[in-house]
Amino acid sequence: MSHRDKALAGGRQDVQSDGSVQSEENSHSQDPVNYKYTNSKSEPDSVAGVHLRPVEPVEPAEPAESSPALWRIALYENRTLASAVTAAVTGMLAGYPFDSLKTRMQTHDYPSLLACARRSIAEEGILGLYRGLLPPLITASAAKSMSFSVFERTKRWLQRHDPYRHSVNPLGLPDFQRRNVGSVAVTAGVSGSVSGAVIAALCCPLELIKVQMQLANLLSKDVGAADAQKRAAGNAGSWQQHRQAPSWAGSNLSVCREIVRHKGVLGLYYGIGLHVVRDASGTAIYFAAYETVKETLRRLTGSDTTGPLTHMLAGGTCGVVSWLLIFPVDLVKSTVQSQVLKPKDAQEFKGAWSCMAGIYSKLGLSGFYRGVSVSLIRAFPIHGLNFVVYEWARSLICHLVGQPE
Helix, strand or coil: HHHHHHHHHHEEEEECCCCEEEEHCCCCCHHHHCEEEEECCCCCCCEECCCEEEECCCCCCCCCCCCCCCHHHHHHHHHHHHHHHHHHHHHHHHHHHHHHHHHHHHHHHCCCCCHHHHHHHHHHHHHHHHHHHHHHHHHHHHHHHHHHHHHHHHHHHHHHHCCCCCCCCCCCCCCCCCHHHHHHHHHHHHHHHHHHHHHHHHHHHHHHHHHHHHHHHHHHHHHHHHHHHHCCCCCCCCCCCCCCCCCCCCCCHHHHHHHEEEEEEEHHHCCCHHHHHHHHHHHHHHHHHHHHHHHHHHHHHHCCCHHHHHHHHHHHHHHHHHHHHHHHHHHHHHHHHCCCCCCCCCCCCCHHHHHHHHHHHCCCCCHHHHHHHHHHHHHHHHHHHHHHHHHHHHHHHHHHHHHCC
């Protein structure tokens, strides 16, 4: 009997479809052992050069815990930035025509908002109210995202470094722990002033260019009229002394170049002092009013969260209050900045103080609120919409990544 026959006599072996070999005598065992072919001839348990080696069953691997995707982590960490950009773009597209009309009414005489709108549209078309939109549309997104980020970071810093964070102020003064409405207002006000000062320092050149673009048509007429008066008086002088009016209808880049050509690089910061005063005080009032109204409404309703109606009311209120208080500063700033490209002999005011004195002597206190109607008309809906979109986007991001707000 051959070696192969002897092996077969010891028990029938069936080759399974998966390549395993199973002995008949073990085929009915309770715990069968799988075998597979190997081609080694050195091992004693081989049959015709094929030996049988038991294979241990492999335990299925436990599924690994799912880790959050990188985009979720990045989105959650930058939720303030993303929400602020969304709100900025929405608010800018909706409110820019009103801002353009406000600037025109501040710097030129119009009997009413309606008259200003009619004349502007008749002379420049509806798109004329969007003149100079692109730079603020881009920069407003960056500025607002930075403003909200600086505000939130400053607020957290104040809370961490508050000397009374683990105790109560013995004088009963508001602290930075947001224990009551007064504490909420103080924290938001201080944080807002820091945010406003930072943004003003960064955005002054862009604001200056925006004012020139909004007033391009009117300022061109002013410079042309001044030049015509001098020529009519026989005092035209040399071309260098009385330059022709620049191309006001050009691009934002051409306005920037014109400012640098006439005033130097520092000319881009023309009116920076007024800009810092306006934004530092205005942003402090803005955030303090919003947080105070929102917290008051939340306490009145007895709820732990706030909804779109609360955000709309709080945002609209903070917009109206802040504009009422800072509008005189904004008017003086716009008036002074509107003169940056005028020849010195065509400038009506020589600085902020002469501007304030001139406005008061000519129009009294009411002169400091010239054009306030358009700001108040746009303030409530635009700023209400701003915070509704901001809070909605922030809540949506937290919901998408499954994290608390």
